Amino acid sequence: MTATVDQVVVGVPDPRLRPFVGRYLGYREYAPRPxxxxxxxxAFVVVILGWGAPLDVVDPRAASRGAYRVDSFVAGPFDAYCTTSTVGVGLGVQLLLTPPAARRILGVPLGELANRAVAVERLPDAWLDRLRGRLAEAPDWPRRFALLDGAIGARLAATRPVDPRLGRAWRRLAGTGGRVGIGELADELGWSRRHLAVRFRQELGLAPKTTGRLLRFQRAYAAVGRSLAVPAPTPDEAGGEDRLGRPGGWAEFAVECGYYDQSHLIRDFGEFAGATPAALASSGSHSSNPG
Structure with missing residues (x-):
């Protein structure tokens, strides 16, 4: 069963906030059946501030990690796929934050949020819950986005940046698509590998090695998603190419995305998306998360 997306509105944050928040995504979606x-x-943090039909966020590995019958929640970095379920009219705003931005804006060490979805009213500070109420009362999207600007700007003014060495570690991982070695990264920071792993996991949610794997996967997953926007060729047109149009097929695609071989690509897709890249491409199925 699919949902009808009645409205999607993209808001551009105040220029001073764009290093922390790339965009606001307002939505109205109707799901007549579950x-x-x-x-x-x-390797990102999802913030949903909603005022419509509630939903469940379920981690198949452990029910206690999910959030149930919520309209607003924060999901920390996840190292496996999860599911969401809802029925009715969903209304809200979605933000995707990098771990350093989320650590500062939320004011919570992401080690407390990793692999968890938490209703906003259960967070230590109630500012997100109050903001959700103000967003629901606002008459239109421009005023909602202005409220977000004001609230996030106030948070940034009141909180301290993350340790600059952790910020550097994140930028190196993100800038290389997770391809920098953890030993090399630790040497650049003047830390031991162990100290880097402990501090990174505590403040930014997941171990740096896992984060690197997720960043590499995100690039591959996004490439598969872009391919779904292009009609698949017929067998005659394909000339032996895969769904992505590469003569070398998935093996070549794996190498382009930074994987040692195709088997490592398939392993990560199974673990992080719950399906092989070929299955996603052939079915046209793609998560609402961007990967």
Whole structure:
């Protein structure tokens, strides 16, 4: 069963906030029957501030990690896929934050949020819950986005940046698509590998090695998603190419995405998306998370 997306509105944050928040995504979506989505893993933090139909966020590995009957929640970095389910009219705003931005804006060490979805009213500070109420009362999207600007700007003014060495570690991982070695990264920071792993996991949610794997996967997953926007060729047109149009098929695609071989690509897709890349491409199925 699919949902009808009645409205999607993209808001551009104040220029001073764009290093922390790339965009605001407002939405109105109608699911007349129960709608279940598989959400891929990712080295990012999802913030949903909603005022419509509630939903469940379920981690198949452990029920206690999910959030149930919530309209607003924060999901920390996840190292496996989860599912969401809802029925009715969903209304809200979605933000995707990098771990350093989320650590500062939320004011919570992401080690407390990793592999968890938490209703906003259960967070230590109630500012997100109050903001959700103000967003629901606002008459239109421009005023909602202005409220977000004001609230996030106030948070940034009141909180301290993350340790600059952790910020550097994140930028190196993100800039290389997770391809920098953890030993090399630790040497650059003047830390031991162990100290880097402990501090990174505590403040930014997951171990740096896992984060690197997720960043590499996100690039591959996004490439598969872009391919779904292009009509698949017929067998005659394909000339032996895969769904992505590469003569070398998935093996070549794996190498382009930074994988040692195709088997490592398939392993990560199974773990982080719950399906092989070929299955996703052939079915046209893609998570609402960007990967």
């Amino acid at each position: 709608l279940v989505r598989r959400e891929v893993a990712g």
